[in-house]
Amino acid sequence: MTLKPALSHTRLTGWLLDVYPDRTGMAVWFLDDEGRRFRLLDPYHPAFYLTGPQPDLLAALRTLRNAPATVRLVERRELGMHDTMPVTEVAVCQPIVFTTLVRSLIRRFEHVQFYQADVSLPQLYFYDRQLFPLARCEVEVTSHGIIQAIHATDSPWDTNYGMPPLSILELSLEGASFNPNHGGTFHLVVRVDRQERRLEHTDHADLLTSFNTLLQRYDPDVLITDWGDSYLLPRLLMLASQLRIPLALNRDPMRSVEIRPPRSYFSYGRILASAGARTLYGRLHIDRQNSFVMAETGFAGLIEQARVTKVPLQHMARTTTGTGITSMQMEHAHRDSILIPYRKRQTEEFKSALELLHTDQGGLVFAPLSGYHENVGELDFASMYPSIMVRFNVSPETVNCSCCAHDPLARVPEIKHHTCRQREGLVPRTLRPLLNKRAQYKRQLAATADSAARWVLDQRQTALKWLLVVSFGYLGYKNARFGRIEAHESVTAYSRDILLQAKESAEATGFRLLHAIVDSLWLHKPGATRADYEALAQAISARTRLPIAVEGLYHWIGFLPSRVNPRMPVHNQFAGVFETGEMKVRGLEVRRSDAPLVVKRAQAEILRCLGDAKTLRELREAVPRGIEIVRAYRHYLREGRARLEELVISKSLSQDPRSYRHETRTAIAAKELLGHGVKLQAGESLYYVITDAPARLPHDRVRAAATIDGTWSYDAGAYEQLLHNAALAILSPLGVESALLDRLTSPVGRVE
Amino acid sequence: MGEPVHPLDDRADPLLSALRRGVLPLSQKDGLMLLYGHPAALVLGLYAAADRALAGEAVVYLDGANAFDPFVISRVARTHRAQPRTLLTSIHVARAFTCHQMERLVSDCLATALSRYQARVAILSGPLETFYDEAVSSDEATRLLKRMITSLQKLSRQGYRALCLCPSVSPQHQNRYGLLMRLQAAATRLIRVEDAEGLLSLYEETAGSSKQWQIPRAVLEHV
Numbered sequence: 001m002t003l004k005p006a007l008s009h010t011r012l013t014g015w016l017l018d019v020y021p022d023r024t025g026m027a028v029w030f031l032d033d034e035g036r037r038f039r040l041l042d043p044y045h046p047a048f049y050l051t052g053p054q055p056d057l058l059a060a061l062r063t064l065r066n067a068p069a070t071v072r073l074v075e076r077r078e079l080g081m082h083d084t085m086p087v088t089e090v091a092v093c094q095p096i097v098f099t100t101l102v103r104s105l106i107r108r109f110e111h112v113q114f115y116q117a118d119v120s121l122p123q124l125y126f127y128d129r130q131l132f133p134l135a136r137c138e139v140e141v142t143s144h145g146i147i148q149a150i151h152a153t154d155s156p157w158d159t160n161y162g163m164p165p166l167s168i169l170e171l172s173l174e175g176a177s178f179n180p181n182h183g184g185t186f187h188l189v190v191r192v193d194r195q196e197r198r199l200e201h202t203d204h205a206d207l208l209t210s211f212n213t214l215l216q217r218y219d220p221d222v223l224i225t226d227w228g229d230s231y232l233l234p235r236l237l238m239l240a241s242q243l244r245i246p247l248a249l250n251r252d253p254m255r256s257v258e259i260r261p262p263r264s265y266f267s268y269g270r271i272l273a274s275a276g277a278r279t280l281y282g283r284l285h286i287d288r289q290n291s292f293v294m295a296e297t298g299f300a301g302l303i304e305q306a307r308v309t310k311v312p313l314q315h316m317a318r319t320t321t322g323t324g325i326t327s328m329q330m331e332h333a334h335r336d337s338i339l340i341p342y343r344k345r346q347t348e349e350f351k352s353a354l355e356l357l358h359t360d361q362g363g364l365v366f367a368p369l370s371g372y373h374e375n376v377g378e379l380d381f382a383s384m385y386p387s388i389m390v391r392f393n394v395s396p397e398t399v400n401c402s403c404c405a406h407d408p409l410a411r412v413p414e415i416k417h418h419t420c421r422q423r424e425g426l427v428p429r430t431l432r433p434l435l436n437k438r439a440q441y442k443r444q445l446a447a448t449a450d451s452a453a454r455w456v457l458d459q460r461q462t463a464l465k466w467l468l469v470v471s472f473g474y475l476g477y478k479n480a481r482f483g484r485i486e487a488h489e490s491v492t493a494y495s496r497d498i499l500l501q502a503k504e505s506a507e508a509t510g511f512r513l514l515h516a517i518v519d520s521l522w523l524h525k526p527g528a529t530r531a532d533y534e535a536l537a538q539a540i541s542a543r544t545r546l547p548i549a550v551e552g553l554y555h556w557i558g559f560l561p562s563r564v565n566p567r568m569p570v571h572n573q574f575a576g577v578f579e580t581g582e583m584k585v586r587g588l589e590v591r592r593s594d595a596p597l598v599v600k601r602a603q604a605e606i607l608r609c610l611g612d613a614k615t616l617r618e619l620r621e622a623v624p625r626g627i628e629i630v631r632a633y634r635h636y637l638r639e640g641r642a643r644l645e646e647l648v649i650s651k652s653l654s655q656d657p658r659s660y661r662h663e664t665r666t667a668i669a670a671k672e673l674l675g676h677g678v679k680l681q682a683g684e685s686l687y688y689v690i691t692d693a694p695a696r697l698p699h700d701r702v703r704a705a706a707t708i709d710g711t712w713s714y715d716a717g718a719y720e721q722l723l724h725n726a727a728l729a730i731l732s733p734l735g736v737e738s739a740l741l742d743r744l745t746s747p748v749g750r751v752e
Numbered sequence: 753m754g755e756p757v758h759p760l761d762d763r764a765d766p767l768l769s770a771l772r773r774g775v776l777p778l779s780q781k782d783g784l785m786l787l788y789g790h791p792a793a794l795v796l797g798l799y800a801a802a803d804r805a806l807a808g809e810a811v812v813y814l815d816g817a818n819a820f821d822p823f824v825i826s827r828v829a830r831t832h833r834a835q836p837r838t839l840l841t842s843i844h845v846a847r848a849f850t851c852h853q854m855e856r857l858v859s860d861c862l863a864t865a866l867s868r869y870q871a872r873v874a875i876l877s878g879p880l881e882t883f884y885d886e887a888v889s890s891d892e893a894t895r896l897l898k899r900m901i902t903s904l905q906k907l908s909r910q911g912y913r914a915l916c917l918c919p920s921v922s923p924q925h926q927n928r929y930g931l932l933m934r935l936q937a938a939a940t941r942l943i944r945v946e947d948a949e950g951l952l953s954l955y956e957e958t959a960g961s962s963k964q965w966q967i968p969r970a971v972l973e974h975v
Binding site for chain 1 (some may be wrong): 761789812813820823825826837840841842844845846848849850852853855856857860861865868869886887891892918920923
């Protein structure tokens with residue numbers, strides 16, 4: 001590894017790998033076209049802004065006299081304000097002390113308003129320099145590696161961008177099916193340069209030396225791990241510390257690995273766990289098991305999100321998608337000289353309880369007509385909520401603006417809000433390029449036959465889809481920098497009106513609405529062809545001025561009723577087969593993370609078997625074959641042939657494991673792990689097997705998967721019941737009752 | 753203050769009847785009143801709002817627990833043969849999702865709202881819930897709460913009545929218990945809400961008073 005190659009050129013072209021604050025500027029890791037990695041320094045001075053009562057402001061400025069900062073008066077705007085206001089800009093000459101300096105001021109001067117005070121410095125650097133992670137760049141540098149000028153030569157909005165030739169080293173654990181923190185013995189496996197190595201050292205010093213050798217030999221730009229944040233890197237670093245063998249995880253030798261502890265937090269009423277983080281300097285560490293975006297969109301999607309949001313890759317991999325959207329909004333604000341508030345204090349406007357009743361509603365749902373239907377078409381609005389925000393200019397500062405209160409065209413349907421028709425808001429300005437770019441990717445996907453290219457394009461468009469999906473939630477999210485509940489209410493009000501318009505258009509042309517959820521409609525019209533559905537989509541698009549497309553035509557679709565009350569329709573539980581043979585399933589075990597694999601497999605097989613049917617008649621004829629599948633799986637379970645991986649049930653800890661009052665299966669498994677010294681936190685996933693469901697002693701009922709040894713057995717009856725429920729959900733609307741299914745599939749004796 | 757929308761019928765509504773025996777109507781000397789303890793305190797707040805609206809008063813309702821339920825108000829209205837719409841239009845709600853918003857609502861917006869709606873009563877439902885956010889440091893949360901309490905005390909001196917409803921601090925937020933203690937210390941009237949053996953008990957903890965009321969749990973379950 002060459003850390004400081006001689007800089008013989010003053011102009012470099014290549015790729016921006018990593019950026020972080022340093023003593024006299026931002027450290028910038030650069031990969032040039034000759035494959036060299038440089039640590040450069042950009043003498044960049046990040047700034048924050050202050051305003052407030054004069055005495056407090058002066059006192060705050062007095063404390064800055066000895067700080068490494070320059071101060072000047074500038075004009076900036078608050079979001080939604082037409083006029084600028086004078087604010088004090090404090091540019092910090094030593095970025096590494098920026099956060100400490102700001103925090104101490106915030107603590108001491110409670111009456112001073114702070115802006116741009118907690119924006120991550122790499123992001124701020126990207127905004128100011130118009131750069132982004134992995135940007136293709138031209139840099140002018142001195143012979144000491146000081147950046148004189150830097151600019152991107154590609155755009156985050158390009159769809160055909162090139163990728164830097166990143167060297168990647170993968171690190172994982174052989175034998176870890178579940179969370180290795182819960183127990184087990186594993187081997188370290190390294191994949192690099194298309195080779196896989198199993199590090200089988202009984203001596204820890206040898207293990208570290210071997211790993212260090214690989215790091216030095218291959219000098220990876222990216223370290224991709226499984227369980228790197230919570231298990232692998234913490235243990236490797238602990239060993240390195242105990243044995244005093246420096247571990248060369250960082251490329252920057254002056255930095256230590258950055259550690260963020262695990263935490264639990266609430267989101268949308270659920271408690272979630274973050275595994276913490278181990279991030280590197282000059283090298284990027286991505287933990288596949290601690291990254292929503294990697295799981296949903298892969299590495300190509302992660303890069304896409306980092307490029308458009310300007311959130312550094314390591315952070316983007318671990319943070320919420322909403323952080324990405326917020327970053328995009330902050331960049332727009334920064335570019336337009338709009339102040340980014342440190343803490344949002346904007347409050348909800350008072351409304352009467354009656355108005356609240358009308359405004360505080362979500363999207364519109366028409367309950368499904370339970371049961372199976374044939375020749376059904378599905379129409380979906382493309383990115384409905386973001387499209388509404390763009391089309392109707394919904395943004396925190398445009399809702400209930402002072403200039404358009406009396407404009408009838410500005411009214412939001414049903415509720416008393418209106419949106420501005422004079423100035424485009426921050427949120428639509430942020431979302432418009434995202435919508436356009438995703439549409440462009442979708443067009444490229446449709447025109448590409450090459451499977452590898454399609455795969456990348458699909459990951460990229462999915463990454464953008466997620467950003468668009470969360471953009472709505474963030475309008476009402478409490479910590480969103482530019483959120484406002486009235487904007488959130490306006491979007492749902494528009495969506496309800498638009499869905500009603502779509503329904504009216506459909507019914508006016510002879511279609512019957514079977515079901516609708518917020519932005520999707522399932523329709524039936526005897527004899528209707530694809531062209532009829534396309535024509536309807538065009539008519540709805542023309543009427544609502546929002547894009548809607550035919551998702552597909554189903555041979556059949558089943559809207560499956562509630563399992564508790566079969567008379568009750570459920571809007572998120574259905575299975576259907578498109579004319580292409582592709583199946584769409586929602587709300588069933590095959591899609592649920594807490595169903596054991598054996599049940600998922602059985603249900604998937606039943607669905608595949610039913611999927612051969614093209615009409616309702618054929619569907620009913622396929623029922624006996626479905627029942628036969630259930631019978632075979634019951635036999636399989638009863639004979640004790642199911643493997644551990646097929647039986648494991650994954651559940652999330654809804655509270656601190658010590659706080660459980662009742663002996664639920666999750667609580668029992670958690671207690672078992674706690675007894676083994678495993679540290680657990682609320683929101684974390686647990687993995688267990690049902691061993692004896694009705695056992696009197698709670699600890700006999702389930703076993704944590706990580707503690708299972710050769711002496712275990714499973715409760716076949718309990719798994720048969722789960723299988724029965726999964727099968728019945730599909731088969732009951734086809735006339736198969738519970739007792740009949742049980743009798744026909746009984747492993748005890750075959751009933752003809 | 754308007755005319756009562758309907759004669760108050762205690763027999764029709766045992767919960768409201770129980771509240772009226774001890775807690776309602778909020779008198780001027782109650783100033784800053786705190787009901788704390790069992791989460792049902794939040795429901796009692798809804799009843800308190802409905803009670804004032806039934807009496808023809810406007811109410812300003814600050815919701816920090818996202819627990820305002822207009823359907824409860826409608827049910828109370830129907831029980832008392834009043835138009836739900838009448839009660840619902842008398843209660844003016846603003847929700848706070850962060851402690852910064854809650855503090856600002858109380859310090860900067862509440863006095864104006866009370867004056868605009870000609871209300872004498874402000875109900876703060878779960879004001880501390882927003883202060884338990886771990887993204888906000890304890891120091892900052894304490895500083896904001898102090899400011900909020902000062903504003904409430906000022907309103908109380910001006911003759912307004914403020915009813916704060918605070919469920920117990922959950923185990924994961926025990927490190928913020930001091931916030932509830934601060935609010936308790938600032939309250940001019942303090943009532944603890946407990947649930948035991950099918951009864952919801954309200955204990956007066958104001959200095960020099962030891963009253964107690966009980967509400968059958970079953971009454972609340974109908975809410």
